[in-house]
Amino acid sequence: MVRAQDRKFVSADPEKCIGCVVCEYACSMANDQTFNPNKSRIRALRLGPINNIAVACRHCEDPACVAACPRDALRQEEDTGIIVVDEDACDGCAWCISACPFGAMLMHPEKKVVFTCNSCKDQPDGPQCVKWCPEEALTFVTAQQLAQKSRITAVKNLFQEAKEKKAESK
């Protein structure tokens, strides 16, 4: 039994992500054996050249998508947090898409049912977007690890600033 805080999901570092969409192609390559970003479970977004980010399902606790589904077509795997779609039950109504605050729930371009990140759980080396990201901007992490990373960076910056201030005042 995996604890909720130990569930891993794909997260992009906005400092490193350049919106190159390699992740999208890697995803369709791994999951659909083709090249097509429209079938990707992770989507990159560029809002002007400097602001880039890739977004995938964050395997939320009490996920809004599951709650929103009027046909009980979605469920969350307990161990992994992955949202599993019952393709026979889903009728593509898109309630879950409006419910997801990250835009991580997607409509399949051919099947007309929703789909989302499955953490590449059938791949021996984990999520392929992470493997292919040329900027090492993507990581497969837990929320805990993300928080730790942010804290470490913040504290480093703090001490760096303090050091610089000290050096300046000398």
Place this chain on the structure above:
Amino acid sequence: MFAYAGKILRVDLTTGKISTEPLSEKLAKEYIGGIGLGIKLLMDNSRPGADAFDPDNPLIYMTGPLSGTLGPTGGNSYAVVSKSPATGGVANAESHGFFGPDFKRAGYDAIIITGKAPVLSYLWIDDDKVEIRNGEHLKYKTTNETDHTLREELGDFYIRVSAIGEAGEKLCRFAAIINDEFRAIGRAGLGGVMGSKNLKAVAVRGTRDVNVADFEGFKEFIKMIYERMKGPATKKYKTLGTPENVLVLNSLNALATNNFSNSQFEGAEKVSGEWLNEHYVKKIVGCATCGMRCDHIAVVPEGPYKGSTSRLEFECLWSMGPLCGVDRLDAIIEAMRIVNEYGMDGISIGVVVAFAMDCYENGVITKEQTDGIDLRFGNAEALIEIIHKIGKREGWLGNALAEGSAKAAEIIGGDAWKYPCHIKGLELPGYDLRTLKTAALGFSVSFRGACHLRNGAYSPDVKGKVNRFKIEPGRGKMIVPDGHTYNVIDSMILCKFSRGTYYDGNKDLANYYTLATGIPMEPDELMVIGERIENLARLFNIREGKGTREYDTLPWKIKNCPVPEDGPAKGMVVSDEEHQLGLDDYYAARGWDSNGVPTIEKLESLGLGEYAYIVKDQLKKDKEKDAAKTAAKGGEA
């Protein structure tokens, strides 16, 4: 077919007729795609002698076989081919970014656009659904505004747009087509051709799969290239970027300054890649499906152009910087930004402004004619002001300069003919040809006019592989194979920044092609294709009356204004004698006659026999001329 879409789309803007036809595997293999197949389609779908701005001149959008795959750089590209309003010969340009893959996913290898829309329009391609839509609300919108407006009105953020700005609409002869904010179909005036068709933009959404022949093999191959892209072969582009060239060329007396008057720039440090990166570059981003990253996004932190943001590469930095004597990066960044918004070629614009500055300094144009702009070398504000005027075709001078430097010199008259620095009507890129003479030869024979990307002839000079102060026998032969490789690269539409990652050269390229398409390809065959494309482009230029020896020229300044700086380069010019020797050498290496015309045997050996009619008469005339010359020489003896 694998990787190829297998389909050509035809759009007649005059009648509104839209149709498709299949692409044959034979044609695909013989010309690959991109500029190769584009030039073939241009040749077979254009009326000989039709002006570049004539509705009959087709504007041809191309993808490459790799477009839409995860293949690095080949995956993200497209090309445009037409007849150039600047040169009257072949116009070709390639652009990367995000537009190309959607165009392929929509299901097309090529779009042949002919005619002229009755009112300003745009083309909306949504997979199989193709519409010519009213674009009057886009009139004079910047390229970026057009992009945003179309994505908004078509209701999908992920739609990709390739558009012209005001300059293209106003038939500027060096207007560009811009996609993804700052990626350009830059050279040879293709934006002007688009404007002449009343076509403001092409918007695409493609949702189909792109499949390759050998999925596992392809995956393995591209993974290897992605890994190589992390290594030394692409380091330059990921660190200082191409602006690294500023100090390198300056030290070689090859940084043309003040319209090719000087070969070194006093302010070089202040416009160097080092300075740019330290003070202006905020983030380095890249195109879709690429493992390099080269787009140095510069933001002006303070001063009159505060907040101005643009991507800056060496060529444009040089043309609007050192060549205009401008040593202020803030102004150069702003200039680049507005050049993209008007949709103009970032190389040509600087060379055109430098030409005007030269005329002004030499009293050929007066302050009255500039509408009061003090168009001295080094005046950064004047640079910005005149760019606005050219983009809008405002005032007598702005209107004249929008014609490009060659035609502007005719309009201005007087001594102006001395100062435009172009070959065949296309402005020079950032290399001082007086001190890089292999480049001088290479640029002069390029089929799209002055161009550093048709044969890479500057490379042996800059790398010190030859005596760069001389054109010697053998130099012609030296630049031939690279020309073929570059044609192949532009037909697979790979980014030239990635050329160092194909460690095994043509073997890698052939392998890349076959894994994607399933069509067998040997490295030697690729070289034949490269040569076929080179000859076909030459044939097109000859057909249009622009392809013989008299058009393989160098600018007056390169031949007549000696390098003034003390040192090894002092006094350098390219003499007509050595240039003519170089041409003889080059034509011989190509199997062309003394007038630079491909022989029938050469054409037949390349499978171009059907075009022999273009050269038949010319070859006969040339032969008679040669015989007369020999006889005259004999008489003298």
